[in-house]
Amino acid sequence: MNQEPGSTFLGNEAFPVTFDRPEDAEESWERDDMHAPFALTPLAQDLFLRVTGAAFSPFYESFGAPQRVLARSFNGYAYFAFQKNVPEEREQAQDEWWIQVHRDRIPRTRRLWDDEMLPELKAMFEWMAAIPVDDLSGDALAEAWEQAWLKSQRAWVLHFIAIMGPYQVLEDLVAAFAAAMGPGRDAEALGLAGGGHHELEDVEEGIESLAALAAAPGHAELAAAIEAAAADGEVTDAFDLDAVRTLPGGAEFVAELERFLATHGHLGQNHDDLRLASWAEAPRLLFGRIAPRIRTPAPPARERESALARRADELAQEVRNALAGKPEELASFETVLAHARDIGWLTEGHNYWIDRLSQARLRSLAMRVGTRLMREGAFDEPDDVFFLHREEVAEALRDGAPRQALVRERRAEHARNEARTPPYYVGKVPAEPPKGDLFDGPRRTNAESDVLKGTGASAGVVRGPARVTLSQDDFGRIEPGDIIVCPSSNPSWVPIFTIAGGLVTNTGGVLSHAAVVAREFGLPAVVGTGDATARIADGREVEIDGVAGTVRLL
Numbered sequence: 001m002n003q004e005p006g007s008t009f010l011g012n013e014a015f016p017v018t019f020d021r022p023e024d025a026e027e028s029w030e031r032d033d034m035h036a037p038f039a040l041t042p043l044a045q046d047l048f049l050r051v052t053g054a055a056f057s058p059f060y061e062s063f064g065a066p067q068r069v070l071a072r073s074f075n076g077y078a079y080f081a082f083q084k085n086v087p088e089e090r091e092q093a094q095d096e097w098w099i100q101v102h103r104d105r106i107p108r109t110r111r112l113w114d115d116e117m118l119p120e121l122k123a124m125f126e127w128m129a130a131i132p133v134d135d136l137s138g139d140a141l142a143e144a145w146e147q148a149w150l151k152s153q154r155a156w157v158l159h160f161i162a163i164m165g166p167y168q169v170l171e172d173l174v175a176a177f178a179a180a181m182g183p184g185r186d187a188e189a190l191g192l193a194g195g196g197h198h199e200l201e202d203v204e205e206g207i208e209s210l211a212a213l214a215a216a217p218g219h220a221e222l223a224a225a226i227e228a229a230a231a232d233g234e235v236t237d238a239f240d241l242d243a244v245r246t247l248p249g250g251a252e253f254v255a256e257l258e259r260f261l262a263t264h265g266h267l268g269q270n271h272d273d274l275r276l277a278s279w280a281e282a283p284r285l286l287f288g289r290i291a292p293r294i295r296t297p298a299p300p301a302r303e304r305e306s307a308l309a310r311r312a313d314e315l316a317q318e319v320r321n322a323l324a325g326k327p328e329e330l331a332s333f334e335t336v337l338a339h340a341r342d343i344g345w346l347t348e349g350h351n352y353w354i355d356r357l358s359q360a361r362l363r364s365l366a367m368r369v370g371t372r373l374m375r376e377g378a379f380d381e382p383d384d385v386f387f388l389h390r391e392e393v394a395e396a397l398r399d400g401a402p403r404q405a406l407v408r409e410r411r412a413e414h415a416r417n418e419a420r421t422p423p424y425y426v427g428k429v430p431a432e433p434p435k436g437d438l439f440d441g442p443r444r445t446n447a448e449s450d451v452l453k454g455t456g457a458s459a460g461v462v463r464g465p466a467r468v469t470l471s472q473d474d475f476g477r478i479e480p481g482d483i484i485v486c487p488s489s490n491p492s493w494v495p496i497f498t499i500a501g502g503l504v505t506n507t508g509g510v511l512s513h514a515a516v517v518a519r520e521f522g523l524p525a526v527v528g529t530g531d532a533t534a535r536i537a538d539g540r541e542v543e544i545d546g547v548a549g550t551v552r553l554l
Contacts, residue, residue, distance in 0.1 A: 003423055006431040015420055017074055019427075027070065027081035029426040034440070034507035035272040037487035038470075039076035039417035041386040042410060043393070044274035047362060048078055050390075051149060052272070055156035062161070063101055066094070074426050076417035081427070102168035109165035109343045117158050121353055124151040128361045133368040141369070142394040148365055149390055152358050159354040165339075166346040170511055171438055173340045176333045177315075180322045186438065186510045187457050187519065187547065192316055192337060193344040194519060195309025199352045200494050203267065204301045204521070206260040207286075207495045211293030213256060219249035223294045229284050230291040230476045241283070257283065266360035267352070267492040270472055275386050277472070278360040281367070288476030289495035296480040298498045304522055312341075348516050352491045369393060378403045387411055441509030441528035449553075452529045452536075454504070456549035457515035460524025463554070464501040468538040483544060485536050489514040497521045502544045504532045504551050518546075526551050 003009060010025060011017025019025050036048055053071025060067055066085040073079070086094045128151060131144050170190060177189030214223045225244055241257070244250045265280025279286040316337060323330040370385030378396050379385065385393060387410035388403065396403055424443065436442040446452045467482040469475065475493075478484060481501040488505050489497075490513045497503065497517060503525040505514045510527070518525035524546035529535075532551065536542060541554040 003425055003429045005429060005433070007429045009423055009426055009429060011426070015075060015423060017426055020072070024070075024072075024081075025427050027083075028428045028430055029070075029072070029074070029079040029081045030434075031422055031424050031426075032078045032080055033422075033424075034488040034512065036078040037271060037506070038273065039414060039420070039422075040073065040078060040273060041076070041275060041414055042389045043366060043386045045073045045076065045078070046149075046390045047152070047274045047359070048272050049073055051153045051358075052156050053078075053080065055153050055160060059157050059160040062157075065098060065101070067098075075420055075422065076414060077420075077422040079426055099168070102164045103172070105161075105165040106169050106339050106343070107165075109162070109346065113162055113343075113346065117162055118353065121155055121158065121357070124155060125357050125361045127151070128365060131365060131368075133365070133372055138397045138400060141372075142397040145365070145369060145390070145394050145397065148362060152362055155354050155358050159350055162346060162350045162354070166343045166350075167439065167511060169336060169339045170344050170347065172336045173344070174438065174510070176336050177319060179329070180319045180333065187455075187459060187515070188315065190510060190516075190519060191308070191459070192312050192319075193340040194312045195305055195307075196341065196345050197305060198345045198349055199264075200348060200491055200517065200520060201301060201305060203264050203491070203494050204498055206264060207289060207293065207498075208298065208301055210253065210256055210260060211290050211297065213249060213253045214290065215294045215297065216249060219247075219253075221247045222249045222253060225250075226287045226294065227291050230288040257286075261286075266357045267494075268472070269356065269359055269492055270469075270475070270486075270490070271488070272355065272359065274359060274363050274366065275383070276359075276363070278356075278363070280360070281364065285472055285475065286495075291476065292479055292499050293495075296499065298480075301498070304498075308520075308522055345520075347511060348491055348513060348520070351513060356491060366393075369397070373397070373403075376400050379407065380404055387414065436509055436528075438509045438511040441507070441512065444528060444530040446530060446535065451553070452504075452526075452532055452551040454526040454529035454532075454549045454551065455509055455515075456525075456545065456547045457508070457510050457512070457527045458503070458518040458523055458525035458546045460502065460522075460546045461543065462502040462524045462546075463541065463543045466504075466536045466538060466540045466542050467500075468533055468536065470533065483542050485532050485538075485542075486514075487533060488512070489517060491517060493517065494521065497523045502546070503527075504529060504536070504542070504544060506530060506532055 049071040056069035068083045070081040084091055128148050173192060174186050174189045214226050241254050245254050261280045266278050268279035268285045269276035319333055366385045367382050370379060370382035373379045373396055374382050384407040387407045433443050441455050464481045464483045466485045467478050469484050469486040475496055478496045478500060480499045483502040484500050485504045488507045498521050503518050503523055505527045506529060508514050508527040512527055515527050524544060526544050526546060526549050543552040543554055
């Protein structure tokens with residue numbers, strides 16, 4: 001949908017728009033196609049917009065910041081509007097003050113995360129998982145349901161506080177590298193913080209161990225069972241592992257799998273959509289990541305980490321050499337580098353602990369509540385719960401009345417929304433395209449027929465067949481050497497990043513989730529191409545340059 005800069009989009013027949021307040025039409029509502037690229041159901045909207053989006057205000061208020069973020073759905077798609085709330089002549093000073101607030105968090109981040117935030121997050125999510133859905137009265141369960149949503153919002157306030165220092169220090173690292181070595185090398189600069197070992201590396205090592213068990217001599221039947229499960233499209237069904245235990249090597253494999261899921265099972269969702277199952281809910285999703293490793297083992301995780309760490313040290317030495325005659329600049333660089341290596345990993349670590357865990361725990365609770373409401377006659381299927389808003393679910397728990405007619409109506413509406421083409425902007429279209437920060441990157445349109453331009457996010461020039469990846473079902477189709485083409489990514493994609501040849505995304509900048517994880521695993525990547533998933537056909541041979549930021553269709 002073409003939109004002229006400076007115009008106003010108030011809806012049309014293909015994408016009708018209504019505003020809660022007349023003044024909302026004066027805002028620039030930008031679609032978040034990075035975290036939520038597809039239409040959301042009512043309950044998924046509540047999590048992404050009324051929990052995640054609503055956490056911005058208390059976060060800003062806690063630091064005395066005047067800016068606000070407005071969040072809402074138009075036809076099921078997620079849109080946000082940003083308000084600075086200061087006179088235009090004060091905007092620059094406000095921006096500089098806010099950056100300094102972030103810098104002040106840098107030296108405090110690690111202690112706050114380790115000693116305060118992480119223990120609080122673990123406690124709230126453990127409480128959520130332990131809610132006795134089948135034992136409580138309807139009124140008591142409705143109360144617990146509402147408390148779970150409030151705890152999720154608290155987690156998201158912590159999320160925004162936790163990432164202040166990590167993102168700022170990586171931006172400072174890019175600036176320090178540019179000052180010493182020249183501009184235009186942002187992805188290379190961020191490689192200075194590479195080679196660490198954190199939760200995502202633990203995920204990769206766990207997948208590596210599972211694949212090795214299945215590929216061991218004498219375990220051919222086990223490998224075949226994993227292949228068969230990975231090929232099954234019914235990824236949301238519970239998977240019975242008893243049959244796997246009976247196979248040679250199966251008992252050891254299942255025991256290792258259960259240990260892995262107990263720690264990392266909250267991953268698996270490719271986007272921020274409450275309807276998406278985690279690995280713990282649907283182990284077949286995980287089998288789709290293990291199966292290709294059985295056929296073509298990936299390089300050992302520790303070797304890859306060591307190579308990235310060596311490259312980080314080489315880059316650091318290059319900067320030190322360049323600043324040898326500038327002691328003050330060198331000292332400043334060393335300080336930024338030390339902080340970046342200490343907390344920079346939290347740009348994805350927070351996603352592992354908050355984004356993915358919040359989504360998994362709330363989804364699991366919703367499915368358990370949906371199952372109870374189905375037994376009590378309010379629903380036909382447990383996942384009917386996703387077509388009610390959170391207050392409507394609480395009301396259903398209290399009164400037990402049938403909701404089938406409402407669910408049918410909402411399912412039909414969601415299907416209509418999925419068929420719509422959402423515009424980038426609702427309301428005021430900016431007169432100039434936003435430049436984007438290092439996380440979001442700029443909005444791009446590509447005019448050339450055989451070349452897409454994006455942001456070089458992770459170095460390397462590679463060729464391979466494009467594998468357009470839009471859903472969880474597509475993960476199992478990715479083979480070693482494939483070039484993943486997707487809207488965006490998050491830590492759930494780690495197991496396929498380590499076998500893929502490269503990555504291309506529609507959205508994001510050098511500090512986006514996709515870019516950070518790609519660099520962390522040495523995967524050449526181009527992000528922020530705008531429309532790669534529409535322009536590149538599945539199976540098309542492509543060449544990507546992760547430094548130049550180009551994708552060439554061959």
